[in-house]
Amino acid sequence: MGRSSDPTVLIVEDEPDLADLYAAWLEDSCSVRTAYNGSQALDAIDQVVDVVLLDRRMPGLSGDTVLNTIRDRGLDCRVAMVTAVEPSFDIVEMGFDDYLVKPVSTDDLTSTVDQLLLRSTYDEQLQEFFALASKKAILDKQKTEAELRSSEEYARLEDRLAVLRSDIDDTMAQLDDQNGYSRACRDITR
Incomplete structure (x- = not known):
């Protein structure tokens, strides 16, 4: 595979x-x-970038500001925050696709990039589902049960995930391409 197609x-x-x-x-x-x-x-x-690994806390323009600018520009890339900042419920509204807490291993980084590249082939509905599922997973890992139960943002996140899961199930049922269907299902159930 040539460098230009990487x-x-x-x-x-x-x-x-x-x-x-x-x-x-x-x-x-x-x-x-x-x-x-x-x-x-x-x-x-620019339009060529497929994945951005974005530090959240930087002097000058923060990662949050960079992320908002990327989304405002309408660039079609996946973004993973890679940061020492422990996530809070504010991440629910942020436009990233995945969140890695430092220190990050080579396996964590390469598998995240692989997953984001795979997700970039999905339609917007699946991309939103995976972005929200990633946010739920990181909050589930970092927050207590009581904190999760008392968060309105978390409740909205769960509701939106339920709606998307239902919509995706309907879409999957209509897919003719058995290979695309099984690959997407495998990814969702991980």
Whole structure:
């Protein structure tokens, strides 16, 4: 496979050593770009970028601001926040697809990129489902049962996931392509 057909990953990380480490982990399977702050990230991102690995806490433009700008520009890329910031319920409304809490292993990083590249082939309904499922998973892991029960954002997240799951089940039932159907089902049930 030629380099031009490799997926493009943009790593946004204000610690250059860490950014370069992530790049080294991914360079065999991806075309990698690095940005060491939010401004560089916004200069580096374009229609070619498939996945952005975005540090949430950076001096200057924060990862949250970069994420909002990416979404405002309508760029069709998947975004994973890679951060030491423990997630709070504010992540429910944020436009990212996955959330990794540092420290991140090479396996975590490469499997997240693989999953996001696979998701980018899905339609918007499935992409939203997976983004919300990722948010639910990280909140389930980081928050207590009592915190989850008392959060209105979490309740809305669960409701939206239930609606999407029902819609997707209907869509899947109508799919003619058995291979696409089984691959998507396998991914959903992970």
